[in-house]
Amino acid sequence: MLTKRIIPCLDIKNGRTVKGVNFVDLRDAGDPVELAKIYSDEGADELVFLDISATEERRKTLIDLVRKVAATINIPFTVGGGISSVKDVDVLLQNGADKVSINSSAVKNPQLINDLAQKFGSQCVVVAIDAKQIDGHWIVHLVGGKVPTELNLFDWAKEVEQRGAGEILFTSMDNDGTKNGFANEALAKLSELVNIPIIASGGAGNIQHFVDSFLEGKADAALAASVFHFKEIEIKTLKEALKNNNIEVRI
Amino acid sequence: MKIVIINYGAGNIQSIMFAIERLGFTAILSNDWKEIKAADKVIFPGVGEASSAMKMLIDSGLDVLIPTLKQPVLGICLGMQLMCNKSEEGNTAGLEIFDVDVVKFTPKVKVPQMGWNQIYNLKSNLFKGIAEKEYMYLVHSFYAPNCPDAIATTNYEVEYASALKKNNFYGTQFHPEKSGDVGEQILANFLQL
Numbered sequence: 001m002l003t004k005r006i007i008p009c010l011d012i013k014n015g016r017t018v019k020g021v022n023f024v025d026l027r028d029a030g031d032p033v034e035l036a037k038i039y040s041d042e043g044a045d046e047l048v049f050l051d052i053s054a055t056e057e058r059r060k061t062l063i064d065l066v067r068k069v070a071a072t073i074n075i076p077f078t079v080g081g082g083i084s085s086v087k088d089v090d091v092l093l094q095n096g097a098d099k100v101s102i103n104s105s106a107v108k109n110p111q112l113i114n115d116l117a118q119k120f121g122s123q124c125v126v127v128a129i130d131a132k133q134i135d136g137h138w139i140v141h142l143v144g145g146k147v148p149t150e151l152n153l154f155d156w157a158k159e160v161e162q163r164g165a166g167e168i169l170f171t172s173m174d175n176d177g178t179k180n181g182f183a184n185e186a187l188a189k190l191s192e193l194v195n196i197p198i199i200a201s202g203g204a205g206n207i208q209h210f211v212d213s214f215l216e217g218k219a220d221a222a223l224a225a226s227v228f229h230f231k232e233i234e235i236k237t238l239k240e241a242l243k244n245n246n247i248e249v250r251i
Numbered sequence: 252m253k254i255v256i257i258n259y260g261a262g263n264i265q266s267i268m269f270a271i272e273r274l275g276f277t278a279i280l281s282n283d284w285k286e287i288k289a290a291d292k293v294i295f296p297g298v299g300e301a302s303s304a305m306k307m308l309i310d311s312g313l314d315v316l317i318p319t320l321k322q323p324v325l326g327i328c329l330g331m332q333l334m335c336n337k338s339e340e341g342n343t344a345g346l347e348i349f350d351v352d353v354v355k356f357t358p359k360v361k362v363p364q365m366g367w368n369q370i371y372n373l374k375s376n377l378f379k380g381i382a383e384k385e386y387m388y389l390v391h392s393f394y395a396p397n398c399p400d401a402i403a404t405t406n407y408e409v410e411y412a413s414a415l416k417k418n419n420f421y422g423t424q425f426h427p428e429k430s431g432d433v434g435e436q437i438l439a440n441f442l443q444l
Binding site: 001002003004005040045046067070074075076093094095096097098118119120123124195196197221 | 263264265266269270272273298299300329358361362363364365366367368369386388390391392406407426428429430431432434435
């Protein structure tokens with residue numbers, strides 16, 4: 001059976017791993033290549049690198065980092081942050097990234113999803129959606145959750161699927177950094193609405209939260225950062241617990 | 252050993268290059284007939300859309316060369332699919348090496364299949380030392396149904412061929428270069444054929 005995936009996310013700024021609480025107050029959690037290798041050895045199914053400085057600052061270190069990671073690890077990884085053109089994606093894929101994740105640029109220019117899917121295939125196009133609830137409606141936000149849009153989460157998810165996205169990375173801004181669990185109700189609704197895989201993100205604090213994201217949230221994969229970076233949850237222990245809950249995982 | 256990765260503009264070639272380097276070998280990228288013919292091992296990668304990839308092959312004349320190769324050839328992912336008779340993706344003809352037609356998963360399951368799934372019913376030296384039901388990394392919307400050329404199967408909606416072999420030609424739907432240490436072992440096995 002196809003397994004549920006556990007995905008550590010490494011937020012990168014100036015070539016270093018950082019993790020913010022509600023995306024502010026960044027802390028240094030180490031060298032991304034070293035962390036990537038550790039996670040790969042510990043049984044992570046995939047890695048995501050998000051260059052969080054990307055939309056605000058220009059960066060060149062990312063390409064070097066992508067090459068080093070690709071040379072070191074033997075599991076797939078996704079790169080996101082500041083990607084706004086077919087050319088940006090071409091460079092990342094050529095340097096060893098398996099997938100790219102686009103967020104703000106997809107909202108500003110939805111045609112980019114079609115263009116990327118057509119040129120590189122849907123399998124490498126992840127559309128990241130940050131959303132939070134405003135008056136009971138899930139509203140898509142940009143720039144790390146700072147700027148609200150007019151888009152409804154579910155309408156946007158359906159549209160990105162139709163445009164050729166291969167996967168959706170949904171971060172609930174209401175849950176992110178809280179360690180109170182994933183937004184399972186919204187996740188389950190998303191998962192039933194679209195027929196592409198959904199990665200749950202935002203809110204992981206303990207092992208039960210991951211169990212819930214799969215059983216209640218019907219997610220295909222769950223992503224987290226600080227609980228892994230600060231060793232609050234070991235991936236091996238997490239996967240054994242998932243298996244004990246009859247969730248198919250790769251051990 | 253001379254390892255050539257066929258370069259026709261489709262595929263995440265860098266990952267395969269790095270994987271081969273981790274195994275202690277060096278591969279070269281080429282679309283040159285002479286170079287490909289002279290290789291000890293040929294790797295035929297591919298990601299993307301089948302009909303456009305097939306068009307790139309035809310434009311470079313590689314569609315004629317590949318079926319005539321005599322050394323071990325490994326098609327990966329779309330590379331494997333293009334080695335089949337034809338594909339439903341863009342309704343394209345294939346290289347007609349593996350006697351099977353590539354078809355699409357139905358909406359009963361999430362498409363693409365993305366992630367780690369088990370390979371079993373393993374046959375051939377490609378899987379020497381590999382246990383049944385190991386997990387491999389797969390990303391695909393189209394698949395080759397189970398058939399006599401299958402040397403591994405995987406279950407997703409149906410039991411399908413996740414690896415194929417005919418004579419000196421091998422194909423894997425999964426990405427050995429992205430499937431952890433077990434995947435690397437399969438790649439090492441190929442290089443030892």
